[in-house]
Amino acid sequence: MRLSELYAPTLREAPRDLDPPGQQALARAGLFRLLDAVPGAGAALLPAGQIAVDRLAATLITAISAPVPQPIALPQPPGEATTADLVIALLARDLRSYRELPLLLSARTTAITAAPRARLGLLAAREEPALELWLAAARDGLEPALERITDALRRALRGLGAATDRVAAPAPSGHLGERWVARDLTDALAIAWCPACDVRSVASLAPVTPVPRPATDPGPWRAVATPDQRTVEEVAAYLGQTPADLLKTLIVEADGALVAALIPGDRDLSLDKLGALLGARTLRLAPDAAVVAATGAPVGFAGPVGLALPIVADRAAAPRTAWTTGGNARDVHHLDVSPGRDFVAMHMADIVAFEDRDPCPVCSAARSARAGLGLARIDRFGTAPADRVALTVDGASGGAEPVGLVRVRVRLARLLGAIAEAATTDRGLVWPARAAPWDVAVVGLGAAGDAVSAAAGTLAMALEARGLAILRDDRDLRPGQKLGDAETMGHPLIAVVGRRGLERGVFELRRRGRGDVVEIALDDAVERVLAERAQEVGA
Structure with missing residues (x-):
């Protein structure tokens, strides 16, 4: 590719509308721009950025060999449908025999960020390209096939310069899953981490072990006046109790229906856990008017x-425990309310939010909260689609066999941004060889049409003929500007053809990852550059 034909506007100075150094480097390299003139639009990939994203996707796909990914193109899901609905419908229509399994489909989709942050660039863009892999397999073959795929993907990510932690993260639908998280890049994702046994989980879904309360046989519940006491802390102090002695009732709206969630007074509700438990697509705290209508009392007294x-009650509200609760009337609370005796919960589950220093459910050590950025996620649908839409095949024994389904989704723009953060140092952006948009940049320092330019063109074509992706700077600009742009764009290998070198039959190869320059004879150019490239990839 010729740089004169590429729209790649580089910047001399770091843009002031971006904070992370890697995102500044990407903008300077001409890979993306923030669309500030259109409020809420977010970031747009420029041609170099799209080329980089396409190469990342190709690298990940080619890393998988069993089963081989097969590309599909999916329409935009209509209404409240999801890509999962589309893939399930597609497979249910045509899959017939167990001999067709395992099957791996790949699709390029668009991922949406719930809380975009423009100053974080590609690390928190509103919309971004994603790679989705859909694995369909028989029940017994699902996990072995998934393990082969994820092992290949994680090796590929490490080769691209993106180190990730595996973090347990059930999907909102309740399916088992995990996320692959780049640690400490942003605070977009909170992680509960145990330093003792290294168990990690997404904080919003991290399991919390309830603090045991003594079993008792309290007398009948009774109402007490709590005049002008509205908050948990105020009520507890007024009654001579602690906030942990109160069982607060929160009214939530799940897919339009009201549900009461009961949690200890010293804890917060995890809407993510509650939503996963209920299988709700939408979940929020109910509006004040709905709370008043449902309880007959002002907000705070439910x-x-x-x-x-x-x-739905948290597991802390076990039978034969006694609690203080709201009295469904202004300035009234109930004492000695006992779960199972005085009310019945349709679910008893872990629905409280994780807090720093909560004990690990595996080893009981204190956990800590860490920040990270989710680059990929795995959603295990299992055989649930088979129960819903008859996603089955003819089994080896002749009967119908359910098909298991797993989705792996990689957020490609975030991945590009994460690689750039790791690849940006005081020397600027230097792409890892496997992640670079181009394998080698060829820069001719002569004028258009002269011998230097011709030699640079010959070298570029010879390298392209051997399968390398080349960006040739054929612009009629000063040498300093060409070399400056080559470094700004982050090329790991820059072949520089100059007049003096050409007279001696050599050119310079700038190895930016090592910070040195070597001279290579033009007669030996192709084999030497291929060897250098192979060494960079293997480093």
Whole structure:
């Protein structure tokens, strides 16, 4: 490719509208721009950025050999449908025999960020290209096939310069899953991490072990006046208790229906856990007017006794424990409310939010909260689609066999941004060889049409003929500007053809990853550059 034909506007100075150094380097290299003139639009990939993303996707796909990924193109899901609905419908229509399994389909889709942050560039873009891999396999073959795929992908990511941690993260639908997280890049994703046994999970879904309360046989619940006491802390102090002695009732709206969630007074509710438990597509705290209508009391006084709503209680609210709850009336609370006796919950589950220093469920050591950025996620649908839409095949024994399904999704723009953060140092952006948009940049320092330019063109074509991706700077600009742009764009290998070198039959190869320059004879150019490239890739 000729640089004169590429729209690649480089910048001399770091843009002020971006904070992370790697994102500044990407913008300077002409890979993306923030569309500040259109509020809320986010970031746009420029041609060099799109080329880089395409190469990342190709690298990941070619890393997988069993089963071989087969590309498909999916339409935009209509209404509230998802890409999962599209893939399930596609497979249910045509899969017939177990001999067709395992099957791996790949699709390029668009990922949406719930809380985009423009100053983080590609690390938190509103929309970005993603690579989705859909694995369909028989029940017994699903996990072995997935393990082969994920092992290949993680090796490929390490080769691209993107180190990730595996973090347990059930999907909102409740399916088993995990995320691959780049640690400490942004605070977009909170991770609960145990330093003792290295167990990691997404903080919003991290399991929390309830603090045991003594079993008791309390007397009947009774109402007490709590005048002008509205907060948990105020009520606890007024009654001579602690916030942990209160069981607060939160009214939430799940897919339009009201549900009461009960958690200890000293904890916060995890909407993500509750949503996963209920299988809700949308979940939020109910509006004040809905709370008043459902409880007959002002906000802050809801309680489970006599409440005509489905109840989900945290595991801390075990039978034969006694709690103080709201009384469903202004300035009234109930004492000695006992779960199972005074109210019945349709679910008893872990629904409280993780807090720093919560004990690890595996080894009981104190966990800590860490920040990270999710680059990939795995959603295990298992055989649930088979139960819903008859996604089955004819099995080896002749009967219908359910098909298991797993999705692996890699966010390609985030991946590009994460690689750039790791690849940006005081020497500027230097792409890892496997992640570079081009394998080698060829820069001719002569004028258009002269012998130097011709020699640079001959070298570029010879390298392209051997399968390398080459960006040739054929612009009629000063040598300093050409070399400056080559470094700004992050090329790991820059072949420089100059007049003096040409007279001696040599050119310079700038190995930016090592920070040195070697002279190579033009007669031996192709084999030497191929060897240098192979060494860079293997480093």
